[in-house]
Amino acid sequence: MKKLLSGNEAVARGAFEAGIKLAAAYPGTPSTEILETIAEWFPSIYAEWSPNEKVAFEVGIGSSLGGARTLVTMKHVGVNVAADPLMTFAYTGVGGGFIFVSADDPEMHSSQNEQDNRYFAKFAQIPFLEPADSQEAKDFVLKGLEISEKFDTPVMLHMTTRVSHSKSLVDEAEPVTAPAVGFKRDMQKYVMIPANAKKRHAILKERLGKLREFSETTELNAIENNGSNIGIITGGIAYQYAKDNLPDADYLKIGFGFPLPLDKIRKFVESHKKVLIIEELEPYFEEAVRAAGIKVEGKKYFSNLGELSPYKVGLGLKEAGQLKEVLGAEVEPETLFPRPPVLCPGCPHRGAYMALKKTGVAVTGDIGCYTLGMLPPLSYLDSCICMGASIGNAIGMEKVGGYEKGVVAVIGDSTFLHSGITGLLNAVYNKSNVTVMILDNRVTAMTGGQQHPATGYTLMGEETKQVDYFELCKALGVESVRVADAYDYKGTIQIIKEEVARPGPSVILTNRPCVLMPKRIMDKPYTVDLELCNGCSACFRIGCPALMPSKEMTKRNHPKAVIDPVLCTGCSLCAQVCQPEAIVLAEESVKAK
Amino acid sequence: MNKVINVLIVGVGGQGVLLASEVLSEVAMRSGLDVKKSEVHGMSQRGGVVSSHVKFGPKVHSPIIPYGQADILISFEQAEALRAVDWVKKNGLVATSTTRLVPPITAGGKFTYPEDAVAGLRKKFKDVISLDADKIALEMGNSRLVNILLLGVVSSRLEFDLSAWEEAIKSRVKAKFVDLNLKAFARGRELAEEAIQSKA
DSSP, rough: OOOEEEEEHHHHHHHTTTOOOEEOOOOTTTTTTTHHHHHOOOOOEEEESSSSSHHHHHHHHHHTTTTTEEEEEEEHHHHHHHHHHHHHHHOOOOSSOOOEEEEEEETTTTSSOOOOOOOHHHHHTOEEESSHHHHHHHHHHHHHHHHHHHTOOOOOEEEEEEHHHHHEEEEOOOOOOOOOOOOOOOOHHHHHOOOHHHHHHHHHHHHHHHHHHHHOOOOOOEEEOOOOOEEEEEEHHHHHHHEEEEETTEEEEEEEESOOOOOHHHHHHHHHSEEEESSSSSSSHHHHHHHHOOOBBHHHHHHHOSSOOOHHHHHHHHTTTTTOSSSSSSOOOOOOOOOOOOOTTTOOOHHHHHHHHHTTTTOOOOSGGGGGGGGGGTTTOBBBSSTTTHHHHHHHHHHTOOTTTTTEEEEEEEHHHHHTTHHHHHHHTOOOOOOEEOOOSSSSSSTTTTTTTTTTTOOOOOOOOOHHHHHHHHHHTTEEEEEEEEOOOOHHHHHHHHHHHHSSSSSEEOOOOOOSSSSSSOOOEEOOOOOOOOOOOOOOOGGTTEEEEEEEEOSOOOEEEEEOOOTTTOHHHHHHTTTTTTEEEEHHHHHHH | SSSOOOEEEETTTTSSSSHHHHHHHHHHHHHHHHEEEOOOOSSSGGTTTTEEEEEEEEEESSSSSSSSEEHHHHHHHHSHHHTTGGGEEEEEEEEEEEEOOGGGGGGGGGSSSSSSSSHHHHHOOOOEEEHHHHHHHHHOOOOGGHHHHHHHHHTSSOOOOOHHHHHHHHHSGGGGGHHHHHHHHHHHHHHHHHHHHHHH
C-alpha cells in the first residue's frame, strides 16, 4: 500500500526494510525526524541520540565493524563535526553496510550556513546518492547499503530540507534479511597506523576506479529520453523544479553523484543541441563536467545562493533561451509586518538576556533557541558561529582584553554536552577569566524537544543516568559554580556581576526548564492595571509575545500594555521591570477590585 | 482531475496548518491521485508564519507551488492571506478566516497591522469567502476546529467524494475529536453554500 511519507520518514522506513540494526545521530534540522521516526515506528532497531555527530559516527563505525547494517544521520554542519572519523573510515572501508545522511539546509531555514556537502563525498572519496522525493529516499537507503557492501565503502545519502520535509507517496515493502557478517578481526584493514593506511589509500584509489565504472552503468544515473534536442543534467530536488518547467526535455538525472558518470554525460551532451546543468547551491556537477573537457552551461543561469524553486529555475531557463514564459510571475510582495521567530512567553532565556543586557558585558553565543536573543527588542548577542564555539570565543576575546566590562559565554545544555565541555576545560587549563552561563532548560529545544545526556531518558524512552553539571564543572576544575534563577531578574544580574568580577573561570547554571517541552508549563497569569500603567513601554522591551499594546492610550499618546491571559505563563519578568507596579497577578487584581 | 491542483494553506504557528494539509493530502491520496506537500519546520514554529503547499493530480513533480499558480488559498488569519496573494491564480479561490493575530512587533510604530485585510483581498480577487472561523469554532466547542472547518468550506470546490474526506479526517484526527471535527467539516461545507447563495 502507498503511504504519504516525508523524506525523513521514508529514510526511517528504508532503514527498517534494509534490516539496519543500529542508528545513531545528534538532532539537527532538517535531519532530526529520521531517528525520531525509527524510535517510534521501528523499535526493533537500536537507535540513540549521541552527544554529538562525531560520537554518533564513531558508534556507527563500531556497529559496522561488528558486522551490522548501520545508519548515522546529521545535518550538514554535523558532518563538519564528524569529518574526522569519516575521512579515515573511507580508507578502512566497512564491515556491515554503512550509510550516513547529510541533510543540507539550502536557504538556511534553520542553520548558520548553507554549505554544499556533496563536496564532502568527493573530499572523502566515497560515493553519494541523492534522492528527489520520498520514494527515492527510501529506495536509496537500500541501494546505498548494497553499494557500501559491494564496494567496501561508507556511503553518503545527500538530502536537503525540501526533500527531508516534503511528503510524497511511498510504496512500502517487506524488510529484507540483512547479510549476517559478524566481527572479523583484520588489523591491516582497520588499524590505521601509517604502514597500514598507505596500503588502504591505494585500495581506496582502486575502489574509486570500480565505482567510476559502476556510475556509468547504474540505473541510479538514468537517462529520460523524450525525443528532445534539449538535455538537462540535474539531481535531487532540482530535477523536480526542472520538470515543472520543462516536462518534455531529455534528462540525465544523477542519483549517484560521486564519482560522476563522465562518459555517459559526454555522450548525452554530444547527442543534444543544448545541454544545461541545473543544481542547487554550488556548481559541483558543472566543475567536474567542465574539468573533463565537456562543454556545458549551468551556474551562468542559476543562482548559487539559497534554495532553488520552480520560479528561479524558470527564470534561468528563460535566460538560457529554453523557455518563453516563466511559470507564474514574481509580483511586488505586499509590504506587511514580519512575524520573526521569538522567544516563547515564559522562556527562561528571556530572563538571562535581560540580566546580561543590564550588566553590559560582551556575550559570545552558541547554537540553540537562545540565539534568538539577538533579535529585537532584546538584541543582546555578539557572536554565533557553531556548536560549542561560545566558550572558545569568550576565552580568546578575554585573553586579548577585548572588552573591559567582561566576557560571558552563553551556551545551552544540549550544546554544552555536544562540544562545550572541552572549551570549559580549556578555560580552566589556560587560566581564563571568562564566565560561562549554561542555559539549562533540560531539553534540546530548538529541534523540537529531544532527550540528551542530562535529561534522564534515552531516545528509546529508557530511564538512564543524568549528567550533574555542578559536579562536572567542579571536576573540570571550575572553582565557582553558581545557580541562577532566570526568573529572578535582579538576582541574576547580581550573580553575573559577581562572577564576571571574579578572577578565574566561573560557571553560572540557570535552572528553569523549557516552558513547552517536555510538558507545557503554565503558572498563574499576570494582568496590567490600566489605571497604573504609564505607557513607559519597559515591558515591551523584554519581547514577550504575551504582552501587547492595548487600544488605551496615555495622555502623551503612548499605548498602555495588555497581557494575553492565554499566552502568559506567569514567569513574572515583566512585572519585575514595571516601575509603576502596574503588572500584577490576575487573581490578586480581581480580589483587590 | 486531469491536471495538477495547487492548494496553499497559511496561518500562524499553532493554528493547525500542518494538520489541514495532512488531511487534504490524505483525501487526494485516497482518491487515487499523486500527491506532494511541502513546508519548512524549524524556526518558523516559534510564533512565525506557517505555510504548507499541497499539490495533487495524475503526476506531481516539485512539492512547491510556483508564484501565481495556487488554485485555492486557505488562510486561518486575515493578514496572512494578504501575505500569500503572490501565489494565487488571478481567478483562484481565497477562503480566509477574519481572525486577526496582531504581533507585538506592531507596537513599535515601525510596522502596522492592516486595517482591513479582507477588503484588500477582495480588491485583488473576485472569488473570496471570508468568515470568522474562530468564532464559529468556539461556538462549536473548540477553537482548534478552525482548520477542518475551512477545509469544509473549500471542499465543495474540489472533486472528491464526501466519504474520502470523512475517512481522511478519521485517519488523521485523534479518536476522541473525530465527531467534533466531522461536524466542523460539515458546518464549513454549509457555510460555503450559504456564501455562494448570498452572492447570487
